[in-house]
Amino acid sequence: MPRPSRWSEILGAAGAEFRDRGYDNATLESIGARVGILKGSIYNYVGSKEELLLAVVEQPAKALLAELDRLRDDTGSSVAVRLRELIRMQVRIFSEYYPAAFVYLQQLGKLGRVQSPAFEEFREMDARYMEAVEALLAEGARTGEFSLASDPGTVARAVVGMLDWMQHWFTPRGAEADRELADELFALALGGLVAGGGMRGLSRSLPEAESP
Amino acid sequence: MPRPSRWSEILGAAGAEFRDRGYDNATLESIGARVGILKGSIYNYVGSKEELLLAVVEQPAKALLAELDRLRDDTGSSVAVRLRELIRMQVRIFSEYYPAAFVYLQQLGKLGRVQSPAFEEFREMDARYMEAVEALLAEGARTGEFSLASDPGTVARAVVGMLDWMQHWFTPRGAEADRELADELFALALGGLVAGGGMRGLSRSLPEAESP
Amino acid sequence: MPRPSRWSEILGAAGAEFRDRGYDNATLESIGARVGILKGSIYNYVGSKEELLLAVVEQPAKALLAELDRLRDDTGSSVAVRLRELIRMQVRIFSEYYPAAFVYLQQLGKLGRVQSPAFEEFREMDARYMEAVEALLAEGARTGEFSLASDPGTVARAVVGMLDWMQHWFTPRGAEADRELADELFALALGGLVAGGGMRGLSRSLPEAESP
Amino acid sequence: MPRPSRWSEILGAAGAEFRDRGYDNATLESIGARVGILKGSIYNYVGSKEELLLAVVEQPAKALLAELDRLRDDTGSSVAVRLRELIRMQVRIFSEYYPAAFVYLQQLGKLGRVQSPAFEEFREMDARYMEAVEALLAEGARTGEFSLASDPGTVARAVVGMLDWMQHWFTPRGAEADRELADELFALALGGLVAGGGMRGLSRSLPEAESP
DNA sequence: AATGAATGAGGCTTCATTCAT
């Protein structure tokens, strides 16, 4: 993956196009048009459309996995604090790597349907993510912090669904507002509809995780 | 839309194909092949691929909206009971109209991207659904049953995300098990991670909604 | 060519459809729809779309050839009177066999392009027609009644073009008006732009051909 | 509409194909085959088959309208001279832009049947042409040069029919012969069958229009 | 690095035609 002048522009254009029309409906021609080059020229940068998708998604995916490692190594914080951190992290990555991160989530929906070798990467990343969430919830159940309504796997999928579905309604509104939204979602996850409002205050009083 | 012999087979094949490969990647040829007819023959039943999608999705969509009406008219039950009903209903429809209902949810993800006139129907149905959920949550907040972590709209989107994301991991396992899963999700929504397990018991003790 | 109950309706519908959309663009389905039957049912009456075209065109073509014979045998009238008769005849057939006669002319344009065996009939009929006109003009030149601006073949094609092109602007308006139009065209053919108006009076004073 | 190397070849091939088989029956595949490329490659030059038709017809149409403007501005010549010029012009364009000009006339026959937006252009061009001819005839009638056998509109349609029908029998035979043919048709139009031969001599003695 | 042009595969759609009922 060379990084000549236009490379980042192409990445951005591809991300925007994938977000707007979906990977399948996006065409190399329209991506090229956004940058002012012809579709054929894109092959000076990538070997295929799928590779382009991977390249678009690479940055947010790496960032996500890096944060995941950080969280796993953060043994000093409570489970709740770490979950809050995870949710904040996901929202932050949504925002920071927008629209690339959205494209990533968009493609997640195809994991069960596509067997292309390139999708192996998606599958692995998603598996690592799900494991991390599930492990966190299981730990919370073990320590008594959480009282899960179902097995950790199912609860993990429900919580992740809430977060991943954001691709359909979320638009970045700035670090401040995004962080607030993340904390609201955390409060909802923690306390549900009945105590969610209460957890919201709690969320603020929770100690912050030790910064890396 | 005639309903001769092969029509239901075609509907089924289309539903399965759309689920497996996604609407965009599904081809009329492979749908026809599942039924043992040629792609052209499908046009004896529908006027276009999009019409076929609509036909596939029609049944679950109508069922969903009908249940929605039923819920709206159920003024005798508490908000929590009605929410439980809504979640049970969605899981039930998932199950009963599988895979058509999954295709419906699959397409929901494109609402922001596609402007085809056929998608207007999707948009309207989804809008009605979101309004119903939001109204239910708002009512719960008003009556004091709920304590929302954010504005009703945001909470509604989060809860619906949890439910709609099920398309990526849920597979029908029979009325009994599905109903149990629905109640677990309800408990999670109600009590969150902290009290979810407790709410699970509560869920069982809640009075059932008056049957229609 | 059987003549059961619906046969004439089908003929009429086909004629109208061919006129409105052209033979190539007309579909058996839309023809059937005009009569209230399905496209497949048409094959109870004809063996192919081309046969249907031929059947539509048969009546006006036969009528035209019959009148042509009559004209050829009319040795008692002057050339001009016979030409007037020919033009009146063509306009009358346009009118009477509308739209079938128009379809006939419409198809004439394809004579050079299509080699289908069915088109042989068209070719023969057209050849007979052209020969008749050309012979009439040649006779006029020989007798001194006409003074042709070019060889009889070319003049014949020019005159016939004027008549056949009518398919693009003519609509039947009743026997009276149609006959008047025919006489105006005759006057134009006879006297041209310079003396056409004068010939118009002449046309009225010409003796009528002996009726058959 | 780019004009690279193969573009003119494609235009020519399309023109020939349209002429030989008619627009509806011509296929992009056979057009491509004439040039030695695949049907899909044609879309590097035009966006649709209809656009290709328009491109084919553009040159003769523009030439025709340009000459029409020239004629309209030629106030120094008599009506007859200008009509002769018009007929010569049409034959010349037939010849020079063969077969594109023929395709143009071929499509004229569909004006009443097709409502495609592309055909609007045809309709406008044809309307301008008809108006020009009609105006010329009306002027001739007003000045006394002509004595029309019918209203100018009808006479115009008859004359134009004679000219447009040429597509079915005319083949270019060289500037000299074509010009002669044009003058014969002019003589026929002017003097009709009776005095056409006389007008033929007149035609030669008429002053030529002032060259532009 | 970019262009222009071409490929090739495939997809949706149309339609004349056939045939069992």
Next chain:
DNA sequence: TATGAATGAAGCCTCATTCAT
């Protein structure tokens, strides 16, 4: 006679991909 359903052949158009320049 008419229907319903299917066929098969084609046609238009799209697009990822390739390649010489």
